[in-house]
Amino acid sequence: MLDIYKRAEKVIIFDGRALAKTGEVNLQKSLAKGKREFPRLVSILSADNKESLLYTSLKQKAAERVGIPFEAISLPSNLRTLNYIGNLISRLNSDSSVGGLLIQLPFFGNKDDLKVTSLIAPTKDVDCLTPFNLGLIQLGQPNILPATVRAILEILTYANPNSETLQLDKPARRLGEPARRLGGFDQYRSHLAWLAGQNIVVLGSRGMVGAPLTTILSHLGATVTGCHRQTQNLKEICLKADVIISCAGSPGLVKKDMVKSGVIVIDVGTSVVNGRVVGDIDQSVAEVASFITPVPGGVGPLTVVSLLKNFLNLVF
Numbered sequence: 001m002l003d004i005y006k007r008a009e010k011v012i013i014f015d016g017r018a019l020a021k022t023g024e025v026n027l028q029k030s031l032a033k034g035k036r037e038f039p040r041l042v043s044i045l046s047a048d049n050k051e052s053l054l055y056t057s058l059k060q061k062a063a064e065r066v067g068i069p070f071e072a073i074s075l076p077s078n079l080r081t082l083n084y085i086g087n088l089i090s091r092l093n094s095d096s097s098v099g100g101l102l103i104q105l106p107f108f109g110n111k112d113d114l115k116v117t118s119l120i121a122p123t124k125d126v127d128c129l130t131p132f133n134l135g136l137i138q139l140g141q142p143n144i145l146p147a148t149v150r151a152i153l154e155i156l157t158y159a160n161p162n163s164e165t166l167q168l169d170k171p172a173r174r175l176g177e178p179a180r181r182l183g184g185f186d187q188y189r190s191h192l193a194w195l196a197g198q199n200i201v202v203l204g205s206r207g208m209v210g211a212p213l214t215t216i217l218s219h220l221g222a223t224v225t226g227c228h229r230q231t232q233n234l235k236e237i238c239l240k241a242d243v244i245i246s247c248a249g250s251p252g253l254v255k256k257d258m259v260k261s262g263v264i265v266i267d268v269g270t271s272v273v274n275g276r277v278v279g280d281i282d283q284s285v286a287e288v289a290s291f292i293t294p295v296p297g298g299v300g301p302l303t304v305v306s307l308l309k310n311f312l313n314l315v316f
């Protein structure tokens with residue numbers, strides 16, 4: 001059995017690196033079986049953003065380990081104009097050797113980011129950035145999920161208190177199978193049936209990650225409370241939660257006295273404090289939680305693999 005659980009005294013600490021590694025190996029095997037030329041995965045990013053450079057290089061290395069051709073187009077400030085990027089995206093949209101396209105955000109870091117992501121062809125929208133694909137999530141009929149949301153859903157399948165032995169780390173679809181709707185979602189649905197009726201708090205519910213996540217969890221039958229900076233009584237709200245998912249990027253936002261015993265906690269937040277990468281959840285929460293994801297080593301590594309799974313959903 002895949003060892004993704006590190007058991008501390010009571011709490012399960014989820015090992016995202018272990019699951020990501022297995023996910024990569026499985027992707028590698030299924031790609032090798034396919035024996036065909038792959039289209040490439042293209043990421044456009046701002047050359048001046050250190051985090052974008054780092055995240056893109058992690059994605060590139062994972063893609064290359066698995067056998068997916070990856071191209072990073074890193075644009076200096078003089079080329080980051082709507083006109084230039086519009087022409088570039090239009091060229092990539094119609095290039096059959098490109099199977100998936102993403103913009104590493106923030107790109108401009110303002111409202112123009114949406115103008116850019118809107119230009120991606122929905123059929124190549126590997127990280128679900130386009131209003132079209134985000135709209136399908138709103139309707140409960142996603143074609144594709146944001147990679148981070150897919151990673152969170154996958155982790156939730158392992159957090160099911162009634163089952164610890166799920167093996168979902170297979171590619172979403174085997175090569176040669178006919179294209180299927182709801183790429184990356186259907187396979188999780190039955191394993192997420194346990195979420196129906198659960199009280200879930202999403203911290204950062206208006207954000208890039210939190211907004212689609214909140215909608216999807218609701219479509220899965222959970223009673224979701226979305227929180228943001230204007231939310232009052234955060235402690236009272238969190239104390240009622242069976243599951244807390246924090247995607248706020250606010251270190252130490254959730255503390256031990258804000259959660260009930262046995263809570264399931266997924267920490268998506270990633271911030272750098274004194275040179276260390278930290279999440280939103282204070283370490284003390286592990287003393288009362290039943291399941292928790294660490295930062296680093298939880299959601300992050302799975303997000304990268306989820307992006308590659310999305311890519312395969314698009315091209316097969």
Ligand SMILES: NC(=O)c1ccc[n+]([C@@H]2O[C@H](COP(=O)([O-])OP(=O)(O)OC[C@H]3O[C@@H](n4cnc5c(N)ncnc54)[C@H](OP(=O)(O)O)[C@@H]3O)[C@@H](O)[C@H]2O)c1
Pocket residue numbers: 148203204205206207208209210227228229230247248249250253268269270271299300301303
């Ligand atoms: N591990 C991964 O793979 C991964 C992937 C993507 C993102 N992330 C991390 O996840 C976090 C969220 O990313 P994002 O792109 O969704 O960010 P985002 O679009 O900026 O959204 C952040 C959300 O958090 C809310 N928020 C911030 N501080 C808060 C506080 N103190 N109390 C309550 N709500 C608060 C914001 O509220 P308002 O709406 O009121 O401003 C907003 O809704 C970041 O730390 C990011 O680095 C991790």
